[in-house]
Amino acid sequence: MIPNDPVEHLIALLSRLPGLGRRSARRAVLKMLMDPADKMLPLAEALHAAAEAVRPCETCGNLDTTSPCHICTDTHRDRKLVCVVEGVADLWALERAHAHRGTYHVLGGLLSALGGTGPDDLSITPLLRRIESDGIEEVILALPATVDGATTNHYLTDRLKPTGATITRLAQGVPIGGALDVLDDGTLAAAFKARRPL
Amino acid sequence: MIPNDPVEHLIALLSRLPGLGRRSARRAVLKMLMDPADKMLPLAEALHAAAEAVRPCETCGNLDTTSPCHICTDTHRDRKLVCVVEGVADLWALERAHAHRGTYHVLGGLLSALGGTGPDDLSITPLLRRIESDGIEEVILALPATVDGATTNHYLTDRLKPTGATITRLAQGVPIGGALDVLDDGTLAAAFKARRPL
Ligand SMILES: [Zn+2]
Ligand SMILES: [Zn+2]
Numbered sequence: 001m002i003p004n005d006p007v008e009h010l011i012a013l014l015s016r017l018p019g020l021g022r023r024s025a026r027r028a029v030l031k032m033l034m035d036p037a038d039k040m041l042p043l044a045e046a047l048h049a050a051a052e053a054v055r056p057c058e059t060c061g062n063l064d065t066t067s068p069c070h071i072c073t074d075t076h077r078d079r080k081l082v083c084v085v086e087g088v089a090d091l092w093a094l095e096r097a098h099a100h101r102g103t104y105h106v107l108g109g110l111l112s113a114l115g116g117t118g119p120d121d122l123s124i125t126p127l128l129r130r131i132e133s134d135g136i137e138e139v140i141l142a143l144p145a146t147v148d149g150a151t152t153n154h155y156l157t158d159r160l161k162p163t164g165a166t167i168t169r170l171a172q173g174v175p176i177g178g179a180l181d182v183l184d185d186g187t188l189a190a191a192f193k194a195r196r197p198l
Numbered sequence: 199m200i201p202n203d204p205v206e207h208l209i210a211l212l213s214r215l216p217g218l219g220r221r222s223a224r225r226a227v228l229k230m231l232m233d234p235a236d237k238m239l240p241l242a243e244a245l246h247a248a249a250e251a252v253r254p255c256e257t258c259g260n261l262d263t264t265s266p267c268h269i270c271t272d273t274h275r276d277r278k279l280v281c282v283v284e285g286v287a288d289l290w291a292l293e294r295a296h297a298h299r300g301t302y303h304v305l306g307g308l309l310s311a312l313g314g315t316g317p318d319d320l321s322i323t324p325l326l327r328r329i330e331s332d333g334i335e336e337v338i339l340a341l342p343a344t345v346d347g348a349t350t351n352h353y354l355t356d357r358l359k360p361t362g363a364t365i366t367r368l369a370q371g372v373p374i375g376g377a378l379d380v381l382d383d384g385t386l387a388a389a390f391k392a393r394r395p396l
Binding site: 005006007009010013017018019020021023026027029030031032033034036037040041042043044045046047048049050051053054063088089092181182 | 203205212216217222223224225231235240242245248252261263287
């Protein structure tokens with residue numbers, strides 16, 4: 001029915017993106033089809049370019065066009081201060097909030113008994129190595145205020161204590177159960193500033 | 199800040215699509231960047247393929263991979279019965295609803311004094327020509343129930359009368375399955391006024 005394969009295929013792919021249902025995907029495709037040269041081809045190009053250019057930073061796990069990423073190579077950053085996040089989305093959210101003047105470390109997940117995620121699935125050994133080699137003085141655990149976040153906080157506190165680094169976590173103010181990357185910048189910056197030692 | 203040009207550029211393009219704000223665009227891009235080969239490149243391909251393949255139907259204005267489109271060339275359709283719509287989105291909606299067994303004609307807009315859209319900006323002359331050459335017997339005006347929709351209805355009725363074709367418009371009333379108390383007042387008043395004996 002309706003048009004043919006290429007359009008239905010495109011709608012199906014678009015509607016898999018978070019935030020786009022089938023109806024919005026259809027509307028988006030229709031709008032682009034009104035002016036394909038100006039609306040569709042540039043988007044196709046941009047997807048290609050990003051897919052080609054972006055890679056994970058070998059140091060911190062951020063996604064960027066260089067590895068090490070522009071944060072890890074920024075000489076104005078305080079390398080003695082590392083902020084541990086669950087994922088890249090959280091890193092980007094903290095950057096948008098201008099909350100942190102140090103570097104980051106992306107864990108790549110949280111410990112989860114139910115989800116079957118153990119310490120070996122997370123980037124913990126590389127974090128320990130960085131603390132050692134960079135002489136990191138403070139590790140800020142910026143993990144979500146969920147059960148898995150708390151479990152991971154406890155586990156990391158135990159594992160990192162022998163390094164001698166101060167371990168802190170974000171202040172109350174991060175809503176229980178709330179993901180960091182949907183918080184407004186002000187809340188995020190305030191919680192960051194009021195971080196507490198664990 | 200945050201990553202580099204290709205990613206920000208992609209987020210900017212995506213966030214221009216209807217239904218996607220900046221935040222959802224960012225989340226969508228991040229999700230795709232986790233697995234570019236599987237998530238980004240196929241979408242880029244699909245956009246390319248659709249942009250290459252889809253064109254407007256020279257007869258009715260539908261968007262399809264062939265011109266005339268698959269509706270205009272469908273021999274099971276009643277060619278004496280043409281449904282006039284504002285845009286392709288309406289055509290697709292009527293097709294999804296299996297509401298119409300004839301063909302379509304896409305006006306490409308509505309008359310609008312404020313918007314500066316006049317009769318010459320719409321596909322009216324081609325419609326008159328089709329009525330003549332195909333011996334169309336009924337023209338169904340499926341235009342939105344707005345001020346511009348009503349203006350266009352009146353104008354088209356005057357222009358099409360000399361052809362001798364019957365001119366009808368969609369019934370207005372309470373949507374099937376819709377609760378009364380969520381309807382806007384205008385719809386409710388119109389439905390009340392147009393009440394029918396049972
Ligand atoms: Zn990095
Ligand atoms: Zn057609």
